[in-house]
Amino acid sequence: MRILVFGPLRDYFDADAIDVPDEVAGTPNALLQYLTRVYPDVKNLLSHCRVARNGEYIQHDDELSPTDEVAIIPPVSGGADADADIDVDESPYLCQITQGQIDIARLLQYVHVPTAGGMVLFIGAVRAHSHGRTVHALEYDAYIPMAERELTKIAADVCQRWDVTKVAIVHRIGQLKVGDVSIVIAVSxxxxxxxxxxxxxxxxxxxxxxxxxxxxxxxxxxxxIGVATMEGMKERS
Structure with missing residues (x-):
């Protein structure tokens, strides 16, 4: 079975995916136990990972099939080509992952509708210092299809919980320099x-x-960053 890996696990394995015998991957729990035995250096990290099947989080005792797209999801860090292409339409929410610069003006245009009396804009950017160290750049990695699906779930949940008119969420991935915008959330x-x-x-x-x-x-x-359980994973120079 081929297993997709991301973030720190992609860095550790120096690959986008690893192969494991089908017989050791009948459930997420069995898969993680096998990997813990074979790769003890990341035992602590694996103990806090979730498993996704076909782009959806699943429970540790759910069944896995060799035909499934299986991914190991480390604790997250808590976003195509060129510039993000924002389509202004009638949908109540817009969610994207992009490798290009985020067009903030277009997102504000998307959420600015006559029924909205207020708009909130959150902009996240790369800062120059973190944990007492000087940061030169940030590199973002993502399981893109699942990330966009999860963003859409969050936006839909927001529309159920609050009386909002429009929601836009765009997250950038790749390597960003200090001052670059990494995420924009616009809500009206x-x-x-x-x-x-x-x-x-x-x-x-x-x-x-x-x-x-x-x-x-x-x-x-x-x-x-963002994984308090990465003891044992060496910092790369």
Whole structure:
């Protein structure tokens, strides 16, 4: 069975996927136990990973088939080509992962509708210092099909929980320099309270549920961020 790996695991294996015998991967639990035995260096990290089947999170005792697309999802870091192509249409939400610069003006245009009395815009950018170290760049990795699906689930959930009119979420991946915008969330609603609350909810959900990882790059090395359980994984120089 071929297993997709991302973020720190992709870095560890130096590959996008690894092969394991079908007989050891009948369930996520069995798969993770096998990998823990074979790769003890990442035992601690694997103990906090989730498994996705065909782009959806599953339970540790669910069954896996050799025909499934299986991915191991490390704890997330909590976003095509050239510029993000934002289509302004009648959909209540727009969710994308992009390798290009995020067009903030187009996102505001998307959520700015006559029924909205307020708009909230959150912009996340690469900062120059983190944990007492100077950051030269950030590298974002993502399981793109699943990430966009999870973003869409979050947006749909927001539309159910709050009286909002439009939601736009775009996350950038690849290597970003200090000052670059990494994520933009735009929410419009008839009243400001719903827009503020929905925006805060979105970023918190992204940090826990969306398979996007980031690595801080320094002058003397790099390390994956947002995973408090990465003891044993060596920093790369």
């Amino acid at each position: 609603a008839p009243h400001r309270v719903a827009a503020f609350e929905a925006s805060r909810y979105i970023i918190e959900r992204i940090k826990t549920d969306v398979p996007i990882w980031k690595r801080e790059i320094y002058a003397d090395g790099a390390r994956w």
